[in-house]
Amino acid sequence: MTAHLLLGQTLSFTADPFAVPWREAVRHRRRGGVLVRAGRIVEVGEGDALAAAHPEAERHEYGDALIGAGFVDAHMHYPQTGMIASWGKRLIDWLDSYTFPEELRLADPAYAAATAETTLALALAHGTTTLTSFGTVHAHSADAFFEAAEAHGMRVIAGKTCMDRNAPDGLTDDARSAHDDSAALIARWHGRGRALYAITPRFSPTSSREQLEALGALWAAHPDCLMQTHLSEQTDEIAWVRELFPEARDYLDTYEAAGLLGARGLYGHAIHLEAREIDRLAEVGAAVVHCPTSNTFIGSGLFDMAGLKARSIPVGLATDTGGGSSFSMLRTMAAAYEIGQLKGTPLHPAQLMWLATEGSAGALHLSGTIGHLGAGAEADITVLDLASTSAIAQRAARAEDIWEALFPTIMMGDDRAVRAVWVAGREVVRSGAA
The missing domain is CATH 2.30.40.10 (Urease, subunit C, domain 1)
Incomplete structure (x- = not known):
């Protein structure tokens, strides 16, 4: 050879x-x-x-x-490729105005396949060789992404997004179908070639307790899978979680109570964390993913890189397209540097390059592999x-x-x-x- x-x-x-x-x-x-x-x-x-x-x-x-x-992008949404750089919204309005209408278009398998191909081509052109992506609620959206990556020979991690409330008709499933569709995708894709599966509840506001628990049971049955979701991205999101889960100690507890807290968990954003949440993430060895262009673009806040790394919490780096405003991990590193400056802890170029490669790989439990x-x-x-x-x-x-x-x-x-x-x-x- x-x-x-x-x-x-x-x-x-x-x-x-x-x-x-x-x-x-x-x-x-x-x-x-x-x-x-x-x-x-x-x-x-x-x-x-x-x-x-x-x-x-x-x-x-x-x-x-x-x-x-x-480069290894540890958190993104390939279905949002077509509406990247949309103007003027914060998270919840962003979902309603831009994300959900675009994700509805992926009900068409041909559109999903075309979007997956576009996303992978853009990633490769920007030097990104691994993507960790959310799909839509449609199981075929995960198939489309895995099929396109397989054709390119790329290592990817992805999952069907699960939502059973607070989303439009056409973008919801239920606890049983979320579990069963995800289980079928795991059987079809996890460990096939360079594909790995991530169990994917979008975030607590769009999943009932029953759905979160069903996905927690699925993760327990497939502990070698990753689990990806969102955590404490914006303050109004956190207030919404408090209303929906009044019994929870904090946002992270909505996942922990359902069996969705573990070492192979990926928690995107993690900006406005409480002390207990930081303690629990550190105790279980879970990873958080920094999405700096997204955090500035939709006004979420400033990630505490220095504080979380001081607790030895694994941190990955990600574009979070389309909330993130660039497909480039170079631009993502630049934004991480700028946020570090605003926090008073600027990052050295060596640290930025490490985050975009080794750091993200470690968060994905692929150290030494990618x-x-x-x-x-x-x-x-x-x-x-x-x-x-x-x-x-x-x-x-x-x-x-x-x-x-x-x-x-x-x-x-x-x-x-x-x-x-x-x-x-x-x-x-x-x-x-x-």
Whole structure:
């Protein structure tokens, strides 16, 4: 089988740069190489040494471009691709005005399939190799997403969204159908190729206690699945949860009481957390997912990265399209930096890159498999041009180290910065075009 040798600057991580000083967590090679064979990374090392040791490998010369792990988007909504960047709403009005009308269109399987294909093509063009997505209430929406990802060879995590109240006719199921449809999708997709299933209640306001409990029972029966939902995104949402669940100690308790709190849980946003909720997330090892462009775009609030990482809570990074206003994980990193500045805890470029790769992979319980530029990992790789526009190039030309060279691309880069993308050991994007 043909081996491939990617040559350029390389950036990899040996530790969490939030847990140790970032300098101790990173490995940068000015002239590095990545050897790929049979869809996996075989070795990462000095480029010239790898070239000499593997003369049979097909060489891919990227010059001064930066070779790193493919970006991992830990929370998004592929059905909302068509209405991204819609104007002027907060969460609850956003759902009623934009999200639900668009999700109703996915009742048409052909529209769902076309939307899934568009989403994956956009993700790849922006250097994202793994998506964790909500579907709609229609079971075929999950099928469409998994089928499109399978055709691209991508590793994805997804699930049918479950809602049995406070949503329009045509977008609701019930406790039994949510359980049974999800169980059938698990049997069909979980562990098939590179697909994994996430049990997916949208959030407590759109699920009755009975539906949450049915999904909790399903998770108990399939504990190797992930479970994804939303938590404490906006203050008016939290007030609504208090009205709907007066017996609950807090928002997280609505999930905990139903068996939907666990180590393989993914809780999107998690901005306005109470002390007990933070304690419980830390105790069970559950992950939260930071969605910075969404949090600013629909006015949700400022995520406490420093505080949650100090509690050793796993944190992923995500676009949250279409509430998020960009398909780009570079723009998402830039927004995370800006929110950190507003919180008084700016993030270093090493921490931002780690969040978009290793951090999200860890939240998904896929550490060492994706988001990792190292031996044994699946060969999902993104190559960044650090001089992709004239504005970026003139700033990078002044750089005194790799971080000064990389940071302008994080802050100002887009799909033009994506020189190449590899998925499962195949180059699928070149110069930003999927």
